[in-house]
Structures are given as structure tokens and as C-alpha cells.
Amino acid sequence: MDLQGLNVGICMCGSFCTFKNIIEQIKLLKDMGMNLTPIMSYNAASTNTRFGTAEYFIKELEDITGKNVIRTIEDAEPIGPQNKLDIMIAAPCTGNTLAKLNHGITDTPVLMACKAHLRNNKPLLIALATNDALGSNFENIGGLFNKKNIYFVPFGQDDCIKKPRSMVAKFDLIVPSIEKALEGIQIQPVIV
Numbered sequence: 001m002d003l004q005g006l007n008v009g010i011c012m013c014g015s016f017c018t019f020k021n022i023i024e025q026i027k028l029l030k031d032m033g034m035n036l037t038p039i040m041s042y043n044a045a046s047t048n049t050r051f052g053t054a055e056y057f058i059k060e061l062e063d064i065t066g067k068n069v070i071r072t073i074e075d076a077e078p079i080g081p082q083n084k085l086d087i088m089i090a091a092p093c094t095g096n097t098l099a100k101l102n103h104g105i106t107d108t109p110v111l112m113a114c115k116a117h118l119r120n121n122k123p124l125l126i127a128l129a130t131n132d133a134l135g136s137n138f139e140n141i142g143g144l145f146n147k148k149n150i151y152f153v154p155f156g157q158d159d160c161i162k163k164p165r166s167m168v169a170k171f172d173l174i175v176p177s178i179e180k181a182l183e184g185i186q187i188q189p190v191i192v
Helices: 016-031 042-046 054-065 095-102 109-118 138-145 171-182
Strands: 007-012 035-040 087-093 124-130 150-152 155-157 167-169
Touching (some): 016 087, 016 124, 016 171, 035 042, 035 054, 035 109, 042 054, 087 095, 087 167, 087 171, 095 109, 095 138, 109 124, 124 171, 138 150, 150 171, 167 171
Parallel strands (some): 007 087, 124 150
Antiparallel strands (some): 124 167, 155 167
16 A cells, blocks of 8 residues: 555654664654654653653654654644544553543643544554553453444563563554555454
8 A cells, every 4th residue: 555645643642662673663764755744742852861852853753754753632622623633643651531521531741642633534553561451451451442433453472471461563564554544444353
């Protein structure tokens, strides 16, 4: 499938340890000719961690995409009425965002962007990264699997010994997951 010219929203939540891998995938999407709109949660856009500063990642996103990062609910809301995106990708999507998305809570720019996008009956692709996927967030993952136009990048346990409930998306499968989601199909297998 030719993805050149595809209009893609990229939502980053606060799974800071995955940011470096996500940035690499965003570069790949840009190199493939996609038009990218960056969105960050409040935490992702304001928290400095041992993995890098918020300003560093904001600059990276803006340099790659050529657009300002959407960082407020007010700036994310027009995504729905403007109907300019073909697909929205939440990568990384934290357990907090999974839970709120499953229960219809819209209190961050990422959640507003996802909700606004879904109203247009277009796909939302989730690349999860959560320490409690096999714990309290298990029901939220299941709930989202049953919602219309929501798809997942395949995921698996990232450290079954030290973090037995933790799961992370296989970020290198974002492109084939996009292709399937655009066809209305959940890529398989989901758990790898």
C-alpha cells in the first residue's frame, strides 16, 4: 500500500522510556512521505526525565514534522471538525490514557485529539506501553478491542521476570498496522 501523502496524527503520552524508539518510527513515517501532526499529553510535553527533557522531544517532533506540537485541549479539539487526518496513532499509549479512552474521559490533548478524530469514523491505532497491561489495565485493553475504529499495534511482554504485567507494542510494526487499520482490519497476531 502506498502511504505517501497520508495525513497522520501522532499522539505521544508519558511512557518516557519508549520515546527514543517512537521518534525513530516517526522519522520513518516522515521518510515514507506521510504528513504528520504531532500531539503530546500534558505529561509528555512538560516532564523532564532521565530519558531526556520535554523540550528536547518537542523540538525533535517539530523538526521531523515541520509543525508545532499540539499541547492543549483547545488546540486538539479542531481535529474533529477539520477532518484532515486519515489515521491517528497513539504511540506510546500509556495505561492511564488507555483507561481514560476506554471510559470516555477527555482531559488531555491526546484524549481530545483521539476523541475528535474518532467522531469522523476513521481509525485510531494504539501502540501501548504500560506496566499494568496484564493487571488493572487488562479490562481497558479488552474494552478498546470492542470499540469501533480502534486498532492495536501488536504487543508483548517486555520483561516477564522483573515486570510480569508489563506489555509494550512492537513499534517496528507500526507501518503494517497502519496499512491494516486503513482497511478496517486488526493486524494479527496481536500478542507477539
